[in-house]
């Protein structure tokens with residue numbers, strides 16, 4: 001996991017470079033994405049911020065997330081059911097482990113995947129641009145609550 005403070009500084013610098021106003025809302029969204037605890041959805045980010053910013057709309061959060069995605073500073077994880085989750089802490093392709101019960105998403109530490117990309121390129125002759133590597137299962141918390 002990247003240092004959230006470093007990621008926050010990088011994101012703020014990106015806004016600055018693109019001459020975008022550093023509004024308190026925008027900075028608060030950047031802070032949540034820099035940490036990306038649990039890979040939040042736009043709705044979850046909005047839930048976290050609406051108490052502080054009562055005038056902020058869901059559309060504002062959505063717009064800023066898409067903006068950061070276009071800068072390459074947020075990785076979007078989309079799912080067949082139409083839900084999208086975001087990772088601004090590690091905005092490059094990396095493996096995810098997803099709980100099918102509660103929707104928890106975690107990043108496993110799997111450095112071997114870099115070698116795998118090389119292997120796949122060598123094997124197929126493809127120039128690999130990106131990858132998607134999702135593991136689906138049941139998280140520890142959901143396993144425990146099943147037992148009760």
Ligand SMILES: [Zn+2]
Nearest residue numbers: 099102139142
């Ligand atoms: Zn779970």
Ligand SMILES: [Zn+2]
Nearest residue numbers: 087090096107
């Ligand atoms: Zn992630």
